[in-house]
Amino acid sequence: MVTLTFITTSLFLLLTPGPTNTLLAAYGAAFGMRRGAALVLAEAAGYAAAVTFFALIAQWVTHMPAGLAVMKTIAAAWLLFSAVQLWRTRSADAAEAPRRAFTRVLLTTILNPKAMVVGVVLIPPGTGANLPVWIATYIALSMTAGLLWILGGSLLPRRLKQHAYQGAALVLGGFSLVAIASAAA
Numbered sequence: 001m002v003t004l005t006f007i008t009t010s011l012f013l014l015l016t017p018g019p020t021n022t023l024l025a026a027y028g029a030a031f032g033m034r035r036g037a038a039l040v041l042a043e044a045a046g047y048a049a050a051v052t053f054f055a056l057i058a059q060w061v062t063h064m065p066a067g068l069a070v071m072k073t074i075a076a077a078w079l080l081f082s083a084v085q086l087w088r089t090r091s092a093d094a095a096e097a098p099r100r101a102f103t104r105v106l107l108t109t110i111l112n113p114k115a116m117v118v119g120v121v122l123i124p125p126g127t128g129a130n131l132p133v134w135i136a137t138y139i140a141l142s143m144t145a146g147l148l149w150i151l152g153g154s155l156l157p158r159r160l161k162q163h164a165y166q167g168a169a170l171v172l173g174g175f176s177l178v179a180i181a182s183a184a185a
Contacts, residue, residue, distance in 0.1 A: 001130065001133065002130075002133060002134055002137045006122055006123070006134070006137070007137065007141065009122055010118065010122060010137070010138050010141050010142075011141055011145065013114055013117065013118070013122075014114070014141055014142050014144075014145035014146075015145050015148070017171070018112060018113075018114060018175070019079055019082075019108050019111075019112055019171075019172055019175050020043055020046070020105060020108050020109045020112050020114075020146070021145070021146075021149045022168045022171045022172060022175075023039075023082070023101075023104060023105050023108055023168060023172075024036070024039060024040075024043065024105065024146050024149035024150050024153065025149045025150070025152050025153035025164070025168070026086065026153060026164040026165055026167070026168035027039055027096075027101050027105070027150065027153065028149065028150035028151060028152060028153025028154040028155075028156075029153040029154060029156050029160070029161040029164035030096070030101075030153075030161070030164060030165070031098070031101070031154075032154050033150060033151055033154040035098065036150040036153070036154060037147060037150060038098070038102070039101060039102060039105045039146070039150065040142075040143045040146040040147055040150070041102075042102045042103070042105035042106040042109065043105055043106075043109050043142055043143065043146045044139045044142060044143050044146075045106055045109075046105070046106045046107070046108070046109025046110045046112070046115075047109055047112075047115055047118075047138060047139055047142050048135060048139055049110055050109065050110045050111075050112065050115030050116075050119070051115050051118045051119045051123075051135050051138055051139075052119070052131075052135055053115075053119065054115055054116050054118070054119025054120050055118075055119040055120075055123050055127075055131055055134075055135065056119075056131075069183045069184075070183075072113075072179050072180075072182050072183035073179075073180070073183045074111065075111040075112075075113065075179050076176045076177075076179035076180040076183060077176075078107060078108065078111050079108070079111075079172045079173070079175050079176035079179060080172075080173065080176040082104055082108060082169075082172050083168075083169040083170070083172035083173040083176060084169070085104075086165040086166070086168050086169040086172065087165070087166055087169035089165045113179070118138055122138075123135075123138075
């Protein structure tokens with residue numbers, strides 16, 4: 001069954017700033033808590049797909065450095081694209097359409113390195129029939145953390161909310177650079 005170590009490590013990982021959390025906070029600032037809360041469904045779907053993928057192929061991925069580099073490069077490209085798109089949106093008051101925000105959160109979460117860490121490192125190999133329980137636990141934890149990030153964004157002072165997208169763009173750009181450097185290493 002799922003261990004306390006898995007739960008605490010997952011919560012720590014999920015509360016750490018990252019690409020998905022950055023977007024959730026920015027959208028919390030733009031949409032508010034109530035409208036932004038729907039984005040945790042995009043996060044949940046993204047983690048469900050990515051963690052399942054990584055958990056199922058964990059044995060192969062760990063022995064394919066070139067495959068990891070390609071995945072990191074794709075993630076870096078998506079983060080850079082998202083950063084540019086967010087930067088071009090002049091303020092959180094001129095928010096992205098909710099459907100576009102949902103898609104951006106979904107794809108960013110699928111490409112989020114945290115999913116690889118969970119699927120390859122945190123979920124023990126050989127969980128077999130219990131794998132869905134581990135993944136469901138992680139998804140429930142991610143939704144809780146996601147709501148906290150949206151709440152945090154929604155509580156920003158108005159003068160900061162208007163710059164939330166540009167701040168998120170800078171953070172995502174930084175994550176993109178880290179991902180490129182990691183892929184090149």
